[in-house]
Amino acid sequence: MFAASCLASCCAACACDACRTVVSGISRRSARIAYCGLFALSLIVSWILREVAAPLMEKIPWINHFSQTPDREWFETDAVLRVSLGNFLFFTILALLMVGVKSQKDPRDGLHHGGWMMKIICWCLLVIFMFFLPNEIISFYETSSKFGSGMFLLVQVVLLLDFVHGWNDKWVKYDEQFWYIALFVVSLVCYIATFCFSGVLFYLFTPSGQDCGLNTFFIVMTLLLVVVFSIITLHPVVSGSILPASVISLYCVYLTYSGLASEPREYECNGLHNHSKAVSTGTLTVGLLTTVLSVVYSAVRAGSSTTLLSPPSSPRAGKPLLPLDKADEVEEKERAKPVSYSYAFFHIIFSLASMYSAMLLTGWSTSVGANGRLVDVGWPSVWVRIITGWATAGLFIWSLVAPHLFPDREF
Secondary structure, three states, rough: OOHHHHHHHHHHHHHHHHHHHHHHHHHHHHHHHHHHHHHHHHHHHHHHHHHHHHHHHOOOOOOOOOOOOOHHHHHHHHHOOOOOOOHHHHHHHHHHHHHOOOOOOOOHHHHHOHHHHHHHHHHHHHHHHOOOOOOOHHHHHHHHHHHHHHHHHHHHHHHHHHHHHHHHHHHHHHHOHHHHHHHHHHHHHHHHHHHHHHHHHHHOOOOOOOOOHHHHHHHHHHHHHHEEEHHHHHOOOOOOHHHHHHHHHHHHHHHHHHHHHHOOOOOOOOOOOOOOOOOOOHHHHHHHHHHHHHHHHHHHHHHHHOOOOOOOOOOOOOOOOOOOHHHHHHHHHHHOEEEOHHHHHHHHHHHHHHHOOOOOOOOOOOOHHHHHOOOOOHHHHHHHHHHHHHHHHHHEEEHHHHHOOOOOOOO
């Protein structure tokens, strides 16, 4: 009986050690996924509160201290902004705590990868505390979010440019006929899609019988930029590749569509309202899911990018299974390695993404009436998308000509 008890105790101890090792490994490798999950949860909470919290917030005295109670849409927007502010503070505090982390041996590395129960509790407390703040602070955060959202969109553009140039360089380095053909085929497909997509934009957003000069200007300007991309890329001095130009062209057309689709539903030049008179709950769900995925992808890619303020990452080979008595020694060696990405910058990106997502869910804080029930609808959304497209075009042109204007500098 005693032997059986000892055997059971040994088995339990071994199982605990094995679980500790496995959980430690999972925590280190999935920390970014966990932060993404927490960020996605914040967006879901924002959306739910936008739908149900307005009647409750109307009864909170330090929020509803107006001489005349505002419209319901004001309280919906205010709920989203308060959750967003809590999310912003959570990631900003983490970013400040992670400044200067260079090695996995730094105690703050454990804070970044572990302590999830405490982090979730702190996040919940921060979000709840935001509903006790005066309206003036929330109004200031709303104004600041417009600038923070612009910075986040700029990061997205830089990431895209880095991606397409890296994609092109990788295929060119193979120096084989197959990859050159692949470059040509992909570029051709992107250009065909660009011009076909442009035709769809003319059909949907410049209906006959309406004065839609602004929409026509947006579409024509995008096509002119596409032509400029091609001319500069094919110029013998630049000696660029057509693949980045084709991908950026397609992306600029997509941004134009996204901007025009954000026009108010009652606007006569928004042809989408002729095909869909009402926006169902399913459409809202798809719109929110798309927003979550795009924001999370940008945050993860920016936070782990070695080209955006991140320390250089070192290749890591797959670790073989080792006896438990050597696990601590191997873990100590792993902890001595430099971090593979900037923890502080990773959290800063999520802070900016919190601002951006709040603007999307509130129509850039100008949604009223029917538009208040939609995701990313309103004239501010239109101009943000259009200006982002122009900024993308400008940065891409600069990436082509800068190395020749300043040959002594590295780009």
